[in-house]
Amino acid sequence: MNARIFPVAAEPLVEWPAEGVARVPFQVFSDQAVYQQEQEKIFRGPVWNYLCLEVEIANSGDVRTSWVGDTPIIVTRDEQGKIHAMVNRCAHKGALVSLKDRDNVPSLTCVYHAWNYKLDGTLNSAAFRNGIRGKGGMPDDFDTSKHRLQPLRVATFSGIVFGTFSEETPPLEEFLGEPIMKFLARNMDHPLQILGTHSQIIHNNWKLYAENVRDSYHATLLHTFYTTFKVNRLDMDGGIVLSDKKWHHISYAKRATLEVADEYKTEQIHSASYNSALAGPELLDAWDGFDDNITHSIQTVFPNFVSQLTLNSLAVRFFVPRGVDKTELYWIFLGYKTDTPEQTKMRVMQGNLTGAAGLVALEDGCINSFVQRGTRSSPDVASFIEMGGKVAESNESSRATEASVRGFWHGYREIMGFK
Ligand code: FES
Numbered sequence: 385m386n387a388r389i390f391p392v393a394a395e396p397l398v399e400w401p402a403e404g405v406a407r408v409p410f411q412v413f414s415d416q417a418v419y420q421q422e423q424e425k426i427f428r429g430p431v432w433n434y435l436c437l438e439v440e441i442a443n444s445g446d447v448r449t450s451w452v453g454d455t456p457i458i459v460t461r462d463e464q465g466k467i468h469a470m471v472n473r474c475a476h477k478g479a480l481v482s483l484k485d486r487d488n489v490p491s492l493t494c495v496y497h498a499w500n501y502k503l504d505g506t507l508n509s510a511a512f513r514n515g516i517r518g519k520g521g522m523p524d525d526f527d528t529s530k531h532r533l534q535p536l537r538v539a540t541f542s543g544i545v546f547g548t549f550s551e552e553t554p555p556l557e558e559f560l561g562e563p564i565m566k567f568l569a570r571n572m573d574h575p576l577q578i579l580g581t582h583s584q585i586i587h588n589n590w591k592l593y594a595e596n597v598r599d600s601y602h603a604t605l606l607h608t609f610y611t612t613f614k615v616n617r618l619d620m621d622g623g624i625v626l627s628d629k630k631w632h633h634i635s636y637a638k639r640a641t642l643e644v645a646d647e648y649k650t651e652q653i654h655s656a657s658y659n660s661a662l663a664g665p666e667l668l669d670a671w672d673g674f675d676d677n678i679t680h681s682i683q684t685v686f687p688n689f690v691s692q693l694t695l696n697s698l699a700v701r702f703f704v705p706r707g708v709d710k711t712e713l714y715w716i717f718l719g720y721k722t723d724t725p726e727q728t729k730m731r732v733m734q735g736n737l738t739g740a741a742g743l744v745a746l747e748d749g750c751i752n753s754f755v756q757r758g759t760r761s762s763p764d765v766a767s768f769i770e771m772g773g774k775v776a777e778s779n780e781s782s783r784a785t786e787a788s789v790r791g792f793w794h795g796y797r798e799i800m801g802f803k
Pocket residue numbers: 474475476477478479494495496497498499
């Protein structure tokens with residue numbers, strides 16, 4: 385692996401409060417040194433990072449660029465159909481090699497000095513290697529086999545391509561664990577088609593979004609559309625499932641089981657008692673594609689992957705740190721190739737629920753920046769995360785809990801060594 389110019393500190397950078405995962409020191413959201421260590425220890429460490437979907441590189445020669453933390457990545461499918469991932473950094477002087485989000489090419493050529501790589505990242509040729517008319521060129525000991533694009537290990541599950549830099553990372557199935565794999569397959573193990581994509585910049589540390597997508601407490605309070613139109617509320621049956629190590633989670637709700645709770649009748653919970661109706665009620669006319677009555681689900685894979693099925697709107701998101709207080713959030717809206725035209729139309733229409741301007745998601749674009757702005761001058765203060773208890777355990781009878789948020793911090797502290 386590469387030598388790094390940022391030395392890894394011998395002492396942990398963060399003193400974690402004694403209460404453990406029920407507290408998070410605000411320092412971790414705005415400390416540049418912590419951010420640098422996360423790149424090394426988490427993103428280039430023992431985790432499987434989401435890279436792309438197999439459907440985006442369906443054919444030989446397909447190329448998709450992506451990110452592992454700050455590191456730009458190229459994912460390819462070669463002539464034999466094998467998937468490869470490598471750092472998007474030329475072995476000559478480090479220029480980006482692939483410049484487009486998606487492409488189809490017979491090989492990869494760097495625009496700077498035209499070094500050319502096979503689809504597996506090995507070096508084909510260096511331009512003017514032998515000089516011109518016997519003059520110039522590379523030294524005699526130049527060996528193309530010693531220069532290549534730095535590879536990542538790759539594994540796939542349910543059409544999702546993951547990559548890791550670390551030899552320490554356990555096999556993908558072990559990393560995900562049984563309940564996470566089962567639910568991911570429920571939603572994703574179908575012939576997928578992409579209905580649309582976009583990304584948005586959110587002005588907060590990446591971990592605030594990692595918390596936010598695990599935060600089943602806020603969803604039916606902040607997102608008033610959910611509450612008003614009874615799409616997803618805490619007074620529906622639902623639950624939280626954590627992976628064995630607690631790093632990943634599933635949150636689900638069953639819309640048909642709504643029994644209005646007194647809590648929603650109070651003035652404090654805005655919009656719950658509005659007497660509102662949609663002018664276009666067909667927006668929420670979902671069909672039931674499964675036999676488990678689950679109508680809303682959100683699932684995470686540590687550190688930065690999310691899969692969601694909100695009514696019939698299927699999407700994956702992943703969020704990429706762009707600095708200590710800036711994150712790019714990517715959305716990919718999906719359907720199944722077996723969908724009827726009416727079902728595709730419904731999925732596209734329900735795509736309005738989530739995404740950057742989504743009826744139940746747009747608030748997340750600003751709420752995390754409110755936390756960033758509220759906390760950045762208080763590195764010594766910590767959040768209080770005790771809804772549903774102080775530990776991180778699955779709870780299949782209530783989502784009035786922050787267990788999944790605490791689960792994220794289990795993984796974070798373990799990898800970062802913040803005890
Ligand atoms: S930097 Fe890529 S060929 Fe020179």
